[in-house]
Amino acid sequence: MAMALKQCSVCSKQFLVKFRYQIEQQGEDTHYYCSQECASAQEAQAGEVECDCCGKKFVPKYAYQKGTHQGKDVYSCSMECRTALTEDVRRKLAKMATQTKGPMRIAVLNQKGGTGKTTTAVTLGAGLVEAGFKVLIIDVDSQGHVGVSLGVKNDKTLFHVMVEQQPLSECVVSARQGLDVLCGDETLASTEIFLARLNEGRDRVLRRQLESESAYDFIILDCGPSLSLLNMNALTFAEHLIVPVSCDFLSLVGVKQLLKTLKNVNQVLMHPISILGILPTFYDMRNNISDESVKTLRGFFHDKVLPPIRVNTRLKEAPRHRKTIFEYAPESRGAADYKKLIRWVVDHQDKDTSEPPQVA
Numbered sequence: 001m002a003m004a005l006k007q008c009s010v011c012s013k014q015f016l017v018k019f020r021y022q023i024e025q026q027g028e029d030t031h032y033y034c035s036q037e038c039a040s041a042q043e044a045q046a047g048e049v050e051c052d053c054c055g056k057k058f059v060p061k062y063a064y065q066k067g068t069h070q071g072k073d074v075y076s077c078s079m080e081c082r083t084a085l086t087e088d089v090r091r092k093l094a095k096m097a098t099q100t101k102g103p104m105r106i107a108v109l110n111q112k113g114g115t116g117k118t119t120t121a122v123t124l125g126a127g128l129v130e131a132g133f134k135v136l137i138i139d140v141d142s143q144g145h146v147g148v149s150l151g152v153k154n155d156k157t158l159f160h161v162m163v164e165q166q167p168l169s170e171c172v173v174s175a176r177q178g179l180d181v182l183c184g185d186e187t188l189a190s191t192e193i194f195l196a197r198l199n200e201g202r203d204r205v206l207r208r209q210l211e212s213e214s215a216y217d218f219i220i221l222d223c224g225p226s227l228s229l230l231n232m233n234a235l236t237f238a239e240h241l242i243v244p245v246s247c248d249f250l251s252l253v254g255v256k257q258l259l260k261t262l263k264n265v266n267q268v269l270m271h272p273i274s275i276l277g278i279l280p281t282f283y284d285m286r287n288n289i290s291d292e293s294v295k296t297l298r299g300f301f302h303d304k305v306l307p308p309i310r311v312n313t314r315l316k317e318a319p320r321h322r323k324t325i326f327e328y329a330p331e332s333r334g335a336a337d338y339k340k341l342i343r344w345v346v347d348h349q350d351k352d353t354s355e356p357p358q359v360a
Helices: 036-045 079-101 117-130 145-150 158-162 187-196 205-210 229-237 249-267 288-304 313-321 333-350
Strands: 023-026 029-032 066-069 072-075 104-108 135-139 173-176 179-182 218-222 240-246 274-281
Touching: 104 117, 104 229, 104 333, 117 135, 117 145, 117 179, 117 218, 117 240, 117 274, 117 313, 117 333, 135 145, 145 173, 145 179, 145 313, 158 187, 158 205, 187 229, 205 229, 240 249, 249 288, 274 288, 274 333, 313 333
Parallel strands: 104 218, 104 240, 135 179, 135 218, 240 274
Antiparallel strands: 023 029, 066 072, 173 179
């Protein structure tokens, strides 16, 4: 059956509709355009419009500059603004999905010390807040470096949630707008003793306490460098795992030990937890060992290996000033590298949502 020809609303040419831009619905009227030139001419007749991203006034010339979202016209003056609008829609969709299925729970863990776990947890949390999400960081390490890095402390810690079963809302402290912290300190040693004395369910105390928590979009757990009962609680609560691996030989050995732990969590404790990403840290392009470490990780974990975090003095200095890298040195290499991790995490969350509407 032959398809009917349409008449161009601008030049009256008869043509067969093949592309989306050739049809435009305006109220109850439908307009047809045989070419992008005719579509642009119609937009020009309508006069200037305002970019929904940057607010700039402009006359649309190209099909990508106009789109629809939730039944409304959306304009972007450039490809950069179009991309920004699309990302904004994706973030809003991810946030809507989070509100219905609960926060995305991510543990940052490596059984080897000195791999950049706390830096990763704090920077990831701060970056997600800048992206418009509400975040909770739980410090599962008795050293309490999360609070120190962000310049906050609290009398109530993870101990009070797990042992005394106090409400989470009464134990967190606000570190920044949109960023809360459940601190850790020496009281977590008592938490370990409490867990060890339990006859059953010692690995699921944290999960039972926080499983129904829905006030956040993301919950990030900064785990200590050990295979402790606290860390096992973190793994049975989390859904995903980020593993910072410093670019040296001993860290690669530590990853093998961690994989055995995950196998135990998945099979013995019957809690599915997936590796969200392997994050090479302290990458120094001047040393062969850094390249060899990344190649080895990619050979084993393939596309789970993230772009490496380069050695950066600013990353080391930021905690001393009680600032995140985005506050202390937003133009530094450290900030640029961690932004890639943040995009990775947001993209992974987006995969669980429906396909975003077209913005162009």
